[in-house]
Every structure is written in structure tokens, then in C-alpha cells.
Amino acid sequence: MSPCRPIRIGNCSGAIPDPGDIMLTQATAGPLDVITGDYLAEANLASYAEAHATGTHPGWVPSAWDGLQKSLGAINERRIRIVINGGAMNPKGLALETAKLVREKGYDLKVAWVDGDDLMGTVREILKPDGRGRLPHLDGHNEAVQLAHGTENFLEDPNKKIVAANAYLGCRGIRRGLDEGADIIICGRVADASPVMGAAAWWHGWRDEQFDELAGALVAGHLIECSTYGTGANFAGFDEYDTKALLNLGCPIAEIDAKGDCVITKHERLNGYVTEEVVKCQLLYELQGTTYLNSDVKADIKDVTVQQVGPNRVHVTGTKGHAPPPTTKLAVFYKGGYQGEMTINATGYATELKYDLQEAQVRSKLEEWGIMKKIDLLEFQRVGVPELNPRSQLAATSYLRIFVQAAQADTIRAVLYGITYNFMQHFPGLNCSLDWRLMDPLPYLGFFPALVKQDQIHEAANLIEGGGASARRCEVGPPARTEELSPRDDYDPVSPRDLRDFGPTRSVPFGDVALARSGDKGANVNVGFTPRAHLNNPEVWEWMRSFLTKARIKKMMGDDWEDWFHVERVEFPGIRAVHFVVYGALGRGVSSSARLDSLGKGFAEFLRFVHVPVPTKFLLRNATTSKL
Structure with missing residues (x-):
């Protein structure tokens, strides 16, 4: 640990399909201090829970175990810390299996696991209806949001048995495990960015109340948590690159300094590209407005900025932090x-x-x-x-x-x-x-995306000792300081320009001038738009933010818009982006959704293909050419 320089954290997974080879590649392709991996989509835990209960599945992610088996030698030699959520329903089991392999190989590595996320024992108490008969739903505080039919009726049906209830943990257990000397930490359902936050907090010695720094690390974790999404995958501007440049992409790296600012990059010898546009699109992914939540911090990202500071190096700054909310997300799955x-x-x-x-x-x-x-x-x-x-x-x-x-x-x-x-x-x-x-x-x-009070969670790091015969449990407790959530920002353009000011228009696909990325937040789909690289200037931004109103997004959705949906809109002037959340568009969400695009990933590309009136002066240059 060296607080004099930024910590260098490489991601090795954004989902279960990412193979174990990536962990080994990240460990050997260049210098890293920590490797993190996010293997869990919301539905993974539930499917594992049922199979694990019947003894037909180990409860952990096979590709995570594959990565550990392939990488332990390099990890031991290079003294790289590992923090992954690949433990899924059985982090203890994967940690014990890893510790056994460490002993067999004769390596000097300490293994730990983080638990406390599994709330099956108390879930029915947590889900007690309020005075209005409503369950503690993630969107329940928003009076404008209607839930899809059948969302709250599962508790009344004896056939709809709850099979999994996992809280989204923060970084306190991870940080404690690293402080106690763990080299490898296996987690269950921690929030996607928590491994990066825990590693950065450990490295720089941040206190729990250093909210600006934690918020910066939260954003850094968000930017690398989705594997190759940070180096050119799922990127709306892919049409500006030769197909060969998109093959065998390496995973991203976050260099996080003592203030929480970061540089997003990659190993030099691996394929891929890290540009302002790639980073912006990932930043806009799976947001709900300008406040990004974690169990440890609320990150205010409305003034975040990104800047290219070198080949495949993008500096990200401007995040502000506030005390976390008293609740965190609880993913409940039922038959x-x-x-x-x-x-x-x-x-x-x-x-x-x-x-x-x-x-x-x-x-x-x-x-x-x-x-x-x-x-x-x-x-x-x-x-x-x-x-x-x-x-x-x-x-x-x-x-x-x-x-x-x-x-x-x-x-x-x-x-x-x-x-x-x-x-x-x-x-x-x-x-x-x-x-x-x-x-x-x-x-x-x-x-059912629920909320649980953080003081109902018993988060802990468990350090394996005595040749694997015992473990020392270190509970971390809830955050010492919390703040209730304020209503999210939601507004149409302030002082918009008259669209006629931009001159004559031509009807073209919106994607000719705009990049975008979309994803799911339970039953909701979110999408953020930003100009293509060669149109990233103040005039195009003024047109885009004036053009993209809530009424416009409803019109662009066409027959997909339902009157019971609700839409929120915010702007990110520092990255010239407009972001929307459409509540209810994915039905009940995730494994319950009837949508062909159940995770909302294609929503942005649908809207980019809708023809809209674009000022002709923005179209003088071929929309698919740009400086590379």
C-alpha cells in the first residue's frame, strides 16, 4: 500500500459469461494493485439459490472460480489483491475452496469472505406493508410512479414462495478485510462498485465520513464494473471504428488518487479504446438521475467532467459526496x-x-x-x-x-x-x-426491488485462519451517519433555445448526431444521450438539451409509450448529456419482464434510429466519420 500514488485497479468481469482467462490476463498484462470482478446480475442470485438449496449447484459463480484457479500463481508472485462478488449465494464456500487451493500450492495468501447480504431469515419482517398497505418498494417514495400489475401480490399467494432476498452491501466489509491483511476477498451481493470503493478506501486510508473521496471511487467503480463496456463494447459510436479494432477487447483499469478522482485506462498491450465518449456512455449507464447511490455514500454527479489526457487515458473529476441513505436495495425473488x-x-x-x-x-x-x-x-x-x-x-x-x-x-x-x-x-x-x-x-x-434499513444488516468480513479450520469474524455495523434521500432532480430544459434559431432541418436518424446508452433499474429503463465526438461543441449541446424534452422522448417512443408510465429528465452540462428514466417500461423487471429486451439495453439504439428534425448545419460532415 502506497498512499503517495493512485491505486491501480483492474476489472476482470462484468457478468457471468466473462471467462476466467480475463482475470489472468489482467494480472499478467501490466502492473495492478487490485483486481475486482462484478459477476452478478440481479437474477443470478435467485437461480443459484434454488439450485444451491437442492445441492445441484455450489452457489458460487463457476467463471469466478475458474479465474482464481488460473490466476493464483500470478496473484501470489505479483502480490495483487483480489476482490470479487463471485461468491454469489455461497461466498463462504468459494472462500474455503480458494483457501484450500492456496494451501495446496504453498502460496502466501490470506483469504476472506464478506457476508450479511442474505436476509432470507428476516425478509417477511422487512416486507411488512405500511399504513397504506404498500410494501417497501424501491420506487415507493415516488408518488408519480405506478407499479406494474401484480407487483405487490406475491406475499398473499402461498404458491409464490420467496427463494432469495439479498441486500446490496457497500464497501465497509471489504475495506475491513483488507485492513486485516486479506489478499483475496470473496463477496456475495455487494453493490457493483463496492469492490473498487473498498480497495480505494483501504489504499488511501479514507475515513467513513470522507464522502467526496468515496463518491469519486463509486464513480470510478461504476466506470469499470461492466467489463469491456469501459473499453469499447456496447458503445454506440462503434461504427466509427474498423471491426478488427473491436475484437478481443481488454478490460478497463481505474487509477484512483487520494481525492477520489480517477483516470480510466487499460493495459497498453491489450485491445480496446478508452475515449471521452466511451467513458461518457458508461457513466450514463443504469443511472437514476444525478444522484448515484451506494450503502456508504450518495454521489452527486451532476457536475462531473471527463477529459482525454493521453492515449487511452480519460480523467474523471467533479463528483461530490454526501452521507448515505438509511436504507439500501434489497433484491427479492419469488416463484x-x-x-x-x-x-x-x-x-x-x-x-x-x-x-x-x-x-x-x-x-x-x-x-x-x-x-x-x-x-x-x-x-x-x-x-x-x-x-x-x-x-x-x-x-x-x-x-x-x-x-x-x-x-x-x-x-x-x-x-x-x-x-x-x-x-x-x-x-x-x-x-x-x-x-x-x-x-x-x-x-x-x-x-421485487425492495428497501431494507441498513441497521437490519449484519455485514462482516470473515478471515480464514488456522489452516482453514476457523474464521475470525469482523462485523462492521451500519454507517455511522446517514441522511434521508431528497426528491430526485427532474426538469425540462431551463431557458431552452428556440429550435428555429438553429436553421433549416432534415429528418434523419437521431443516431447521426447522438450517442446513447440505456439499461435497466428494475422495472424502469434509463437512457442518456450525448453528442457524437465531432459534434461535441456548445452549439450542438444547446440544441440537444433544448430538443430533448420529456414530451419529445414520449413522442420518440411512439407506440411503446403507455400513459401510466412516468418519465424523469435531468442534464449533465459537464459532459453535455441529457438523461431520462422511464418508470414502468420493463413491466415488473428482470426475470419477471415480458419484454423481448428485458434489460433495456436496446432502448437507446431504438431511439437513435428514430428519425427526427436535425439542423442541416450539423449534418455537413458524414455522421459516421470522426477523429479517432
Whole structure:
């Protein structure tokens, strides 16, 4: 540990599919002080919980264990600390397995695990309704937000058994484990950026009340937590680069100084690119306004700035910190019932009428049989449009996704029978997969994003001692100081320019001038927009912030907008960005969602493809060319 220089933290995972090879690559491709890994999406814990309970799964993330097995030699030789949340439902089990391997190899490495996130034993007490009969939902404080139908009814149904309840822990347990000498810390459900925060707090010796510094580390963790999203993956500006430049991307690195400011970079010999635009897009990902929350700090990011300071080096500063809220997020999963889906293709002429006929056939038969009243959700989703004057049959083909959820598996089977009963009365040219098993009933997990008071959590670092025979438990307790959340900023443009001031316009895809990134926050989808690199100037920013109103985003959503949705809007002038949250757009969210894009990742690209009136003077340069 050297407080005289920034700590250098490399990420090795943003999701379960990231292979263990990345941990080894990060450890050997250049100098690092700490490697962190974020393996957990919200649904992972629930699926692991059920399998772990039946003894068919170890409860931890296999790719995390693979990375540790491959990397322990390099970790020991280079004295790199490891902090990952790959322990999932069984951080103790993975820590003990890792400690066993360390002993077998004869390495000098101390292993610990962090726990306290699993609240299955108290979840029903936590979920007690308030005086209005409402459960402690993540968005419950916002009177303007309506929850999707069926969101709060699972506690009343004995068939909807809760299978997982995990709180999003902060960095205090991680920091304590490092202070106690741990080299490898295995976590369960800590917040995505907590490993980075804990490592930075340990390195620089920050106190729990150094909120500006912790907030800066929170932003740094957010910028590298999603694996290669920080080096060019999932990047709206990918069309400005040669395809070969996007292959075999390395993962990002955050260099965090004693003030909490950071430089986002990567190992020089690995592929990828770190630019202002890449960093901006990741910064805008999965936000809810200008306040980014963690169990240890509230980060005010409305004045954050990014600046290219060298090849693949972007400096990030301007974050302010405040005391954390007295509550944190609690992800609750329960047995939701069963679901099934089937796709039916239509080709060419009169596609809309073909799908009208298909839907009418199925619905009328289900009504006749009395099945509709047993169905929780039935949607006929029309995906794609046929190309006019097509160049091939595939170009003329789109599909209808029939999606159904119900309490009983037999109801799903009845819907399939409703499809097949009239199958030979189909519209002209119907075609589909011949594998009818795709409609077989599958159990699904419902999702409820709750809130839990931080003083109801017993977070601790557990240091393995005595050759693995015992562990020393170090509880960290809740934050010493908390502050209630203030209402989030939400406003349309202040003093907007008259759009006519920018001259004549032409209708083009919004993506010709704008970059964006979107993602999910439970049942909500969020999206942030910023100008393309060659249009990053004050005039384009004035037009963009004046153009992107709440009414505009509703109009751009077209038929996807529902009147019961709620939208919030904020601006980030330091990075010239406008950000929206659309509440309710993902239904009940995550594993409960019926959306084809259940995590909202395609929402930004949909809006970038919508044609809007753009000032012609911004289009004089080819939209897909830029300085690289």
C-alpha cells in the first residue's frame, strides 16, 4: 500500500459469461494493485439459490472460480489483491475452496469472505406493508410512479414462495478485510462498485465520513464494473471504428488518487479504446438521475467532467459526496409461476393483417374455453417489419412473439393447444420452428426491488485462519451517519433555445448526431444521450438539451409509450448529456419482464434510429466519420 500514488485497479468481469482467462490476463498484462470482478446480475442470485438449496449447484459463480484457479500463481508472485462478488449465494464456500487451493500450492495468501447480504431469515419482517398497505418498494417514495400489475401480490399467494432476498452491501466489509491483511476477498451481493470503493478506501486510508473521496471511487467503480463496456463494447459510436479494432477487447483499469478522482485506462498491450465518449456512455449507464447511490455514500454527479489526457487515458473529476441513505436495495425473488413463448413468422404482403388474424384465432379460442381468466399475462409482440421490395425472403420476414405467464403449467399448455387447435387455418405463408418444445412451460422467478434499513444488516468480513479450520469474524455495523434521500432532480430544459434559431432541418436518424446508452433499474429503463465526438461543441449541446424534452422522448417512443408510465429528465452540462428514466417500461423487471429486451439495453439504439428534425448545419460532415 502506497498512499503517495493512485491505486491501480483492474476489472476482470462484468457478468457471468466473462471467462476466467480475463482475470489472468489482467494480472499478467501490466502492473495492478487490485483486481475486482462484478459477476452478478440481479437474477443470478435467485437461480443459484434454488439450485444451491437442492445441492445441484455450489452457489458460487463457476467463471469466478475458474479465474482464481488460473490466476493464483500470478496473484501470489505479483502480490495483487483480489476482490470479487463471485461468491454469489455461497461466498463462504468459494472462500474455503480458494483457501484450500492456496494451501495446496504453498502460496502466501490470506483469504476472506464478506457476508450479511442474505436476509432470507428476516425478509417477511422487512416486507411488512405500511399504513397504506404498500410494501417497501424501491420506487415507493415516488408518488408519480405506478407499479406494474401484480407487483405487490406475491406475499398473499402461498404458491409464490420467496427463494432469495439479498441486500446490496457497500464497501465497509471489504475495506475491513483488507485492513486485516486479506489478499483475496470473496463477496456475495455487494453493490457493483463496492469492490473498487473498498480497495480505494483501504489504499488511501479514507475515513467513513470522507464522502467526496468515496463518491469519486463509486464513480470510478461504476466506470469499470461492466467489463469491456469501459473499453469499447456496447458503445454506440462503434461504427466509427474498423471491426478488427473491436475484437478481443481488454478490460478497463481505474487509477484512483487520494481525492477520489480517477483516470480510466487499460493495459497498453491489450485491445480496446478508452475515449471521452466511451467513458461518457458508461457513466450514463443504469443511472437514476444525478444522484448515484451506494450503502456508504450518495454521489452527486451532476457536475462531473471527463477529459482525454493521453492515449487511452480519460480523467474523471467533479463528483461530490454526501452521507448515505438509511436504507439500501434489497433484491427479492419469488416463484412467479410458469411462462412460455412461441414465435410465428410472416413473410411479405399484408403482414399486419396476418398477425391480426393469428391473435384473434388464439384469443377467441382461449375465451371460449375459459382459459383467459387463468392467465396472468398474454402478449402478442410484433417484431420487425418486412423490407419493401425485398432482396431476399429473409428480408421480407418478421415474427410474432406470443408470450404468456400463468400460475399453473397446465395453463401454458392450454395456450399452446389454442395455437395448434386452429393451426391449419393459418394466414398465408405462415412459417415457424418445427420444435414445439419451445412452448413448454418453464418456471420463472418474480422480482421485487425492495428497501431494507441498513441497521437490519449484519455485514462482516470473515478471515480464514488456522489452516482453514476457523474464521475470525469482523462485523462492521451500519454507517455511522446517514441522511434521508431528497426528491430526485427532474426538469425540462431551463431557458431552452428556440429550435428555429438553429436553421433549416432534415429528418434523419437521431443516431447521426447522438450517442446513447440505456439499461435497466428494475422495472424502469434509463437512457442518456450525448453528442457524437465531432459534434461535441456548445452549439450542438444547446440544441440537444433544448430538443430533448420529456414530451419529445414520449413522442420518440411512439407506440411503446403507455400513459401510466412516468418519465424523469435531468442534464449533465459537464459532459453535455441529457438523461431520462422511464418508470414502468420493463413491466415488473428482470426475470419477471415480458419484454423481448428485458434489460433495456436496446432502448437507446431504438431511439437513435428514430428519425427526427436535425439542423442541416450539423449534418455537413458524414455522421459516421470522426477523429479517432
